[in-house]
Amino acid sequence: MLKEIIRVGACSMVATPGDTDGNIERIKEWTQRAIDEKIDLLLFPELSLSGYWLSSELYYECQPRDGPAVKVLVSFLDGLDTAMAISVGLAESYGGAIYNCQILLDRHGERYFYRKTHWPYTEMGTWSCGDRYPVHKFEGFTIGTAICYDNRFPEVHRIYGLQGTNLILSPYAYGGKFDQNDPDSMAKEIFKWKDKERVFLRCAALANYQWVVSVVGGGHVQDYHAKPDSDVGHYYFPGVIFFIGPDGKVVKESPDDEIAERLMWHDISALSNVEARKNPYRMHLLPMVEVMLV
Numbered sequence: 001m002l003k004e005i006i007r008v009g010a011c012s013m014v015a016t017p018g019d020t021d022g023n024i025e026r027i028k029e030w031t032q033r034a035i036d037e038k039i040d041l042l043l044f045p046e047l048s049l050s051g052y053w054l055s056s057e058l059y060y061e062c063q064p065r066d067g068p069a070v071k072v073l074v075s076f077l078d079g080l081d082t083a084m085a086i087s088v089g090l091a092e093s094y095g096g097a098i099y100n101c102q103i104l105l106d107r108h109g110e111r112y113f114y115r116k117t118h119w120p121y122t123e124m125g126t127w128s129c130g131d132r133y134p135v136h137k138f139e140g141f142t143i144g145t146a147i148c149y150d151n152r153f154p155e156v157h158r159i160y161g162l163q164g165t166n167l168i169l170s171p172y173a174y175g176g177k178f179d180q181n182d183p184d185s186m187a188k189e190i191f192k193w194k195d196k197e198r199v200f201l202r203c204a205a206l207a208n209y210q211w212v213v214s215v216v217g218g219g220h221v222q223d224y225h226a227k228p229d230s231d232v233g234h235y236y237f238p239g240v241i242f243f244i245g246p247d248g249k250v251v252k253e254s255p256d257d258e259i260a261e262r263l264m265w266h267d268i269s270a271l272s273n274v275e276a277r278k279n280p281y282r283m284h285l286l287p288m289v290e291v292m293l294v
Contacts, residue, residue: 014217017051046173112136161208172216206248
């Protein structure tokens with residue numbers, strides 16, 4: 001049965017590179033909390049299963065989409081007998097290449113997946129590029145995914161918009177250096193991240209009449225070969241969560257002064273997308289969109 005309103009959650013869990021088993025257990029813990037809050041769809045950050053990598057060790061951590069990590073989570077959801085779906089990030093091995101893949105799972109298994117299509121120059125030698133923009137029907141909503149750097153390209157969201165998306169899931173795994181013992185350092189990094197990404201995400205929502213939910217992990221982690229006196233292998237994520245409506249307004253967001261792992265949610269109505277499309281100041285766009293959809 002289709003729902004008029006779905007409760008969408010986002011969790012700013014930060015994944016440890018090289019500890020897939022530990023990341024799975026933390027995903028389970030946050031998923032259980034989300035079930036207690038009656039969340040229908042829960043978004044985890046980019047590469048939340050494998051952790052964020054820019055080194056050759058990635059080849060030892062990647063897994064296929066039907067590999068052990070995904071199977072463990074599907075079995076976990078099935079044991080809870082919940083209809084909730086979770087979106088998790090995996091370093092996916094496929095055809096001799098590695099993709100940054102976001103997978104939507106429920107108790108029945110994989111429902112939908114998306115491979116990141118755009119890369120900043122620092123990541124180009126590590127990952128292969130996806131070449132599709134698939135959508136998925138969920139409880140009356142049409143969902144797409146744009147991972148991190150993808151959100152800086154308007155055409156990504158326009159492609160989704162022309163497929164009738166109501167909701168875009170935007171997981172991230174990037175940030176800058178900060179000191180979690182220094183409130184000013186944290187606030188500065190949060191502001192820097194929000195000030196930059198909010199522009200792209202609000203424009204994507206407003207221009208395409210769709211909700212955008214974004215999340216990045218909250219905290220500092222290091223992979224197992226990182227040295228304390230080096231920045232290599234250390235990752236700092238600002239823990240920002242945004243819920244942005246189809247009118248381009250931020251309706252809910254994480255605090256401006258605290259970097260932490262947290263769970264947030266918002267109730268979203270599919271009717272809000274229809275209302276945005278009926279706005280008299282934007283009606284002139286509809287004929288063009290309808291022609292392109294045909």
